[in-house]
Amino acid sequence: MTSSRKISRPRSAPLHESDLNPWTICKKNTVYENPWIKVDHHEVIDPKGLPGIYGTVHYKHTAIGIVPLSDEHETWLVGQYRFPLNTYSWEIPEGGAHKSETPLEAAKRELREETGLLAKNFEYIMEMHLSNSTSDEKALVYIAHGLTEGPSAPESTEDLQIKKIPFAKALEMVLAGEITDAISVAALLKTAHLLSSGSLLIKKAT
């Protein structure tokens, strides 16, 4: 069990060359598709040269998350019932980018629709792959500042609650495990890091 380790391509830097893919796809067929996801079943040869299967979930829309941050370091959380989890979840404003819009346009739209907020500035802070053992789902996160409050207009399927709280309280909710949505957890932790390290040019109003 201890001697089977194989490091066939020793390198110290990340690899991105597609020809280094150690998987071979023998057969692929789409087993499910709807407007949001496509599920493919693959027959493969795995990195060790053995036959196997691999089911993947392709996401048709990039996930967008926004951390709105007021001059007083307040933020806004969105509460909604998450159907796949069968539970209620408090999160940062999030949504999927439409095919006709850029990620930044989607961030502006989602923030306005879910919270009514307009922002003078959107600062891109991170990209994540949410579940890379199975899916290609990507999330992009922005901090929105220079905020003006207006009326919200959620999508027809959404039944949302909104709350405005101190950013420090949102961070406490992450640390206490009260926020578990991965985009929200990572986005709020990264925003906290940027604020505490002085990397974010949003000074708290005094």
Added chain:
Amino acid sequence: MTSSRKISRPRSAPLHESDLNPWTICKKNTVYENPWIKVDHHEVIDPKGLPGIYGTVHYKHTAIGIVPLSDEHETWLVGQYRFPLNTYSWEIPEGGAHKSETPLEAAKRELREETGLLAKNFEYIMEMHLSNSTSDEKALVYIAHGLTEGPSAPESTEDLQIKKIPFAKALEMVLAGEITDAISVAALLKTAHLLSSGSLLIKKAT
């Protein structure tokens, strides 16, 4: 567009009561299943009372992530080709918990298999839902310390590289967008927060 906001259940705290689920399932059928995931298609009535569909991905195994942390504040990253993304990815040690083991047992096994590390202490630090618009996938993360290095033994399908680097360098990789795996991003940011706030009882050896 601005008057359609509906807040039917105003509350200030998270809701967890399952009877508050605003979705009605009219019909459900499983469209794909393999040893790791099950995909279900639902015909639903959405929170606004309109008919729709919902495809969900159920994960059969809880994802486990481990941040190994030496007395000198070094950590270990695992590099592997991620089939669904068609790209190489550097991450914290991760894996799926078997049905026969507890999450902690899985954390111990995955850490040993992927890195060869044995740890005296495992500290649970977070739970996340990785992609709650579509899936029920859950991740649990531990910090492992009191480490002893031994031989590794990855699973047969894995073709891994391991590198031991200062924790500060791993955090830099997150901040620079060189690590994008959501579990790794959130786990490393949370560990950094715990270290900088003094909440983690792992003092750096001097």
